[in-house]
Amino acid sequence: MLFSVEPKTSIKDVFGRKAEFLDFLEKLENGRRLFVITGPRRIGKTSFLYASLNEIYRMKKIPYIIVDARKVISVNAHNPAEVIAKDILKLAYGRLSRLETVRGYGIRLRSKSRELTEILEKINEKYERAIVAFDEAQYLRFAHTDFTLLLAWIYDNLQDLVIVLTGSQVGVLEKFLRFNDYKAPLYGRYHVRIKLPRFNPSEALEFLERGFAEYNMKVPTRELLSAVKTLDGVPGWLTHYGAYRVDGLSHWDAIEKVLEEAKGYIESEFKELDELSPRYRAIMEIVATITSTQPTARRKDILNALTLREGREIDNKDLRKYLMRLVDYGFLEHTGYGEYYIPDPVVKRVFQR
Known part of the structure; x- marks a missing residue:
């Protein structure tokens, strides 16, 4: 069902x-072993990952493991490999991890070792091919050791394992992986990029129409168009709007619920930047205000507004660093002409409130 709020597990959904x-399937059949799946927050990367790997298992019988990097780091940033190893073994024994840091299908393994490298070696030996995925892989940068060393070791030594990495903070993920840094462990490793874009307005409208059709609901076109305009082509927001309507809320009540929900989600995502400096929030509020009347905000105008807000001179180089970090985290996009905008209208509304 399109309006199911759980991660999708079937590619049909x-x-x-x-x-x-x-594209993913073709590159996998071509023997590619390192994939990076990216897209804005709430775009449906986790659903795409689970559904794709389930379908690949159904078609090709390739077993897989999915590591929730955010949960792993929250459990033990000092030694995430230990958490992953323990939960892979639980999965391999047919038991679910209480914290669900690791999920998967088709992996069966007996191992006395508790070392992640040895467990992965055994999986590599046992299966002709297996997939190890790290969802929201950018969180692995918080590990106390360089986790890309392990990824490079898997790529170089375990030829029957495929690595899949997903991330919504695209710039942060890129800086973590450092494919173009000749000093970095993953430098020069061949990888396939799969980008999940937002739906265009026609796709977003069709998504809502099909979702409501599954419940035999007829929703006025003007309300669907209003939802598309307000929530843009972000599947996560559209899905929750549809779910609230199915559960009986009116159009505007459903919109308001999604915006309230989004505020909590975005605040939790923004917490890391808030802890670094209050300027990040100030810049987002300034950009949201400026772009309420025009498409983009010029860096000069952002600088002037921030200077006025703080009552002191702001170094232009410092501002550029703040802006680029907001771009890395996916909160802003840069046009290339010193102009910025908030790509997600729901995020924009949160910072306008």
Whole structure:
């Protein structure tokens, strides 16, 4: 069901991603072993990942493991490999981890070792091919050791393992992986990038129409268009709007619920930047205000507004660093002409409130 609020597990329930799935499958069949799946927050990366790997297992019998990097780091940033190893063994024994840091299908293993490298070696030996995925992989940068060393070791030594990495903070993920840094462990490793874009307005409208059709609901076109305009082409927000309507809320009540929900989600995502400096929030509020009347905000105008707000001179180089970090985290996008905007209208509304 399109309006299911749980991560999708069947590719049939993932709307509008057939081309991306077929690209993933083709590259996998071509022997590619390192994939990076990216897209804005709430775009449906986790659903795409689970559904794709389930379908690949159904078609090709390739077992897989999915590591929730955010949960792993929250459990033990000092030694995430220990958490992953323990939970892979639980999964392999047919038991679920209480914290669900690792999920998967098709992996069966007996191992006395508790070392992640040895467990992965055994999986590599046992299966002709297996997939190890790290969802929201950018959180692995908080590990006390360089986790990319392990990823490079897997790539170089375990030829039957495929690595899949996903991330919503695209710039942060890129800086963590450092594919173009000749000093970095993953430098020069061949990898396939799969980008999950927002739906265009027609796709977003069709998504809502199909979702409501599954419940035999007829929703006025003007309300669907209003939802598309307000929530843009972000599947996560559209899904929750549809779910609230199915559960009986009116159009505007459903919109308001999604915006309230989004505020909590975005605040939790923004917490890391808040802890670094209050300027990040100030800049987001300034950009949201400026772009309420024009498409983009010029860096000069942001600088002037921030200077006025703080009552002191702001160094232009410092501002550029703040802006680029907000771009890295996916909260802003840069046009390339010294102008910025908030790509997600829901995020924009949160900072306008």
